[in-house]
Amino acid sequence: MRPDSIDEIFRRAKAGKALFIDRKALTPEFVPDHLSFRDGQIQAVAEVLAPVLHGSKPSNLLLYGKTGTGKTAVARYVQAKLGGEAGPNELTVAYVNARIANTEYRTLAELAKFINLPVDKQIPFTGLSIGEVTERIFAAMQAQKRRVILVLDEIDYLVKSFGDSILYEFTRSGERLAPGFLSLVGISNDLKFKDDLDPRVLSSLSEEELVFPPYTVEELREILTDRAQTAFRPGAASQAAINLCAAMAGSEHGDARRAIDLLRIAGEVAEREGLEEIDDTSIRRASDKMEHDRVDEAIRSLPVQNKAVLLAVSRFREGTNTGELYLAYASLCKRFGLETLTQRRVSGILAELDLLGLIEASVVSKGRRGRTKRIQLLISEEALAKTLSEDTTFGK
């Protein structure tokens, strides 16, 4: 995050104010030497993937569990161990997050980065058909006799948004890639996505399945204690502070990522304030900051039309409906010199904003006065205004 200069770190350490020794231990990328409470899962994943070490194709594998239950961590952990056992020439472990890649095409393009495609068969960022991209990847894998384990994170997003066609291609690629292969480790937050799969894809993909239960608050507490020992200087994070972080993050479902982020940010807040240790206030501030950052980032990365719609929603303090909103939106567009989209499209954008949790939109029937959506802003107007004021289109 903040690249503290060495001088600064030493200066604070001398003054006894540095709380962190090793901030990395509390970042999402950090893979600890030991993953607590996931021995069973680690062993199961290892057993499924082990055949790769004597050159045969491991079964495809599906990992399920809510966010922050350690699915990605376990996959990374096993991946790191495997990488140590097998040399890089024997095995390629590719990690792609489908939601971050965002489209079917870009998911494939990400995968392609792990495989050395011939210079004349690189994947441009647009212009090729999905089929052509798949073809290029498979051709290169075949030529190089590649053995690939593809860890496909948020596979449910991929299926929900684009269907299972590329998974279908992956699962039936077996013969043509021999003696190389492509094994899939799918990671999903959502069990229901299987309903959308072609039965053939489903049976192939879920040769092995593994469920990750949420962490209990006690488990979170232990995980945090463990990480805090590496991350903070002694005494910087009291047991009480750690307990509060665990309780706050664990209250919904045991989300370890959230708990770890919360503790790290609380540490940063406390350090900035020049405190000797993390107190309750720093933790609560960190929690607010996380929520604020999430919203801020969500708004910032919105396409301009979605921002316009969101801005229109914010004009109605008491909530509104689709028709009224559309008029407000249209006049905003005129004011900012934006193209005015159709009501149908705006309705679609509203659904997207709803999904992001920025607004709440639910269908209500008002009898003779028709059916519409009841739309309400879920974030503070000031936060929205502040974020949008940095936007080139909405300067004021």
Add this chain to the structure above:
DNA sequence: CCTCCACTGGAAACCTAGGCTC
């Protein structure tokens, strides 16, 4: 119990930007 409003949301057509082949 029936009507009929003000939409919803699915489906398909259309548009744009970009790569490919010749």
Add this chain to the structure above:
DNA sequence: GAGCCTAGGTTTCCAGTGGAGG
């Protein structure tokens, strides 16, 4: 450069609908 292709965003079209007021 012409003429083809695709992905992704948008428009067009329209059947479908929950429930207050009659």
